[in-house]
Amino acid sequence: MRVERKGHVQKLTPLVERFLVEALRGVCLDDPENSEQRRVDYSCLSGLLAIEIKSLEDDASERMNNLTDELRKRDDWPVFLGSAPMQSFVRHLEDSEQVERKVLDRMGRAVKN
Incomplete structure (x- = not known):
């Protein structure tokens, strides 16, 4: 969910x-x-x-947009019409595990920092 x-x-x-x-x-x-x-x-x-209470109020959309712009330049990046979950794109790549780690790192950067 x-x-x-x-x-x-x-x-x-x-x-x-x-x-x-x-x-x-x-x-x-x-x-x-x-x-x-x-x-x-x-x-x-x-x-x-x-x-200990921590509040995360950082918007990761700019970081994620930068990453997807970078990934779209790849030759093996699939073409989708409409929207789909990031995993739908990543699982078809040759180095899917590495790209998935990069996506998770980018999403969770605010938490780590």
């Missing part, structure tokens, strides 16, 4: 934070005055669970 958020949507982080506080008796350990401190965001369940 694929879930995609488009248009104006409510930020998820405040909902997660409310869940941590209300359902897991979470205590916020973040100090807005000192962002240099290296500690987890929440301590939950009387200290049994430590939670």
Whole structure:
């Protein structure tokens, strides 16, 4: 199943934070005055669970468009009319595993960084 958020949507982080506080008796350990401190965001369940929250708000469409523009220059790149999942294109290439790794790297770059 694929879930995609488009248009104006409510930020998820405040909902997660409310869940941590209300359902897991979470205590916020973040100090807005000192962002240099290296500690987890929440301590939950009387200290049994430590939670660090990260929000990914980077749009990878430009990176992916650059990659697909690069891949279209290949002689073995298939021609499709309309749209199709990237895997439909990649699986027919001679070096499909290498190209697939490149696609995954490009998609996940924001997470790694």
